[in-house]
Structure formats: structure tokens, C-alpha cells
Amino acid sequence: MSAPSQYSRLSIGLHWLTLLLIIVVYAMAELKGFFPKDSSTHATMKMLHSSCGLTILTLTAIRLVARIFQHAPAIYPAPAPWENLLAKLMHIALYAMLIGLPLLAWFAISAFGGSPSIWGIPLPALTTENKDLATRVIGAHKLIANIGYGLIGLHVLAALKHHYISRDNTLRRMLPARS
Numbered sequence: 001m002s003a004p005s006q007y008s009r010l011s012i013g014l015h016w017l018t019l020l021l022i023i024v025v026y027a028m029a030e031l032k033g034f035f036p037k038d039s040s041t042h043a044t045m046k047m048l049h050s051s052c053g054l055t056i057l058t059l060t061a062i063r064l065v066a067r068i069f070q071h072a073p074a075i076y077p078a079p080a081p082w083e084n085l086l087a088k089l090m091h092i093a094l095y096a097m098l099i100g101l102p103l104l105a106w107f108a109i110s111a112f113g114g115s116p117s118i119w120g121i122p123l124p125a126l127t128t129e130n131k132d133l134a135t136r137v138i139g140a141h142k143l144i145a146n147i148g149y150g151l152i153g154l155h156v157l158a159a160l161k162h163h164y165i166s167r168d169n170t171l172r173r174m175l176p177a178r179s
Contacts, residue, residue: 057102104141
């Protein structure tokens with residue numbers, strides 16, 4: 001039996017669904033500032049931002065479990081060892097971001113004394129109210145989110161470099177199969 005040339009449908013679906021949710025999360029974070037804080041539009045954007053972020057956390061947990069049980073398809077032609085190392089480091093950074101950002105936000109909402117929820121379903125508070133701590137945690141959340149722009153951009157550039165310059169199958173491994 002030959003090795004697969006693509007990731008599983010589950011991994012591919014989770015990857016692209018996560019991307020769509022990341023777009024929504026970042027868009028809501030950037031756009032909600034254009035609306036008054038007491039408006040329903042601002043509240044809806046905050047809800048979408050936090051619910052999509054927590055959904056990303058859930059999907060990332062599923063992706064990590066799937067990654068344990070499914071081997072990544074080989075890259076042909078094989079990249080240089082330094083490229084493999086950079087890819088591993090990039091994936092660690094991306095997974096840390098996808099897990100860390102929602103957890104920091106959940107913690108900060110709890111520390112601000114808010115009621116965290118995902119799609120209207122209440123979640124337990126991760127800490128007691130402590131507004132000073134909440135301010136520092138939300139600052140870390142915003143800093144990591146800003147770093148995320150760079151991580152995502154580098155990830156996209158690396159995929160395009162592999163596809164158009166190296167002409168290997170790195171990008172094709174994560175694209176849905178064509179019929």
C-alpha cells in the first residue's frame with residue numbers, strides 16, 4: 001500500500017475551516033471599533049470574535065489529536081533539513097497561537113468579571129475577578145494576535161514558495177482532492 005499524497009479529509013477540512021474562522025476573528029477584532037461600544041453591532045461582533053475564537057480552540061484540539069494518529073504525507077521533492085526545522089517551528093508557533101489566544105481571552109473575560117460563553121453556551125470562569133490581571137492578560141492576547149498576522153503571513157508565503165519556486169507538493173497535500 002502506497003503512502004498517501006494528501007492529508008486526510010478531516011485534516012484538510014479542519015485546516016480550511018480554521019482559516020475561515022481566523023478571518024472572522026481578525027475581521028471582528030478590527031471592525032468592532034468602528035461601532036459605538038453600546039451598539040448591538042459592536043456586541044454582535046464581540047460575540048462572533050469570542051465564539052469563533054473558542055471554536056478555533058476546539059478545532060485545534062481535534063487537529064492535534066488527528067495529527068497524533070495520522071502521519072503527514074511526504075513532501076516530494078524533499079526539502080532541505082533547515083526548511084523542515086523552520087516548518088516544525090512555524091507549526092509549533094501557529095498551534096501555540098491557536099490554543100493560547102482563546103485561552104488568554106477566556107481567562108481575561110473571567111478576570112474582568114464577565115461571563116464567558118461560546119455561541120450563547122455559558123462557560124465556567126477560569127479565575128476570580130481581578131481587573132489588573134485581566135488588563136495584563138488582554139494585553140498579552142492583543143500582542144500575540146498582532147504577532148499572529150506575521151505568523152499567518154509567513155505560513156502563506158512558505159506555502160506559495162514551495163508551490164511556485166520549489167515546485168514540490170507541500171501546498172497540494174493540504175488542498176481538497178479534485179474529482
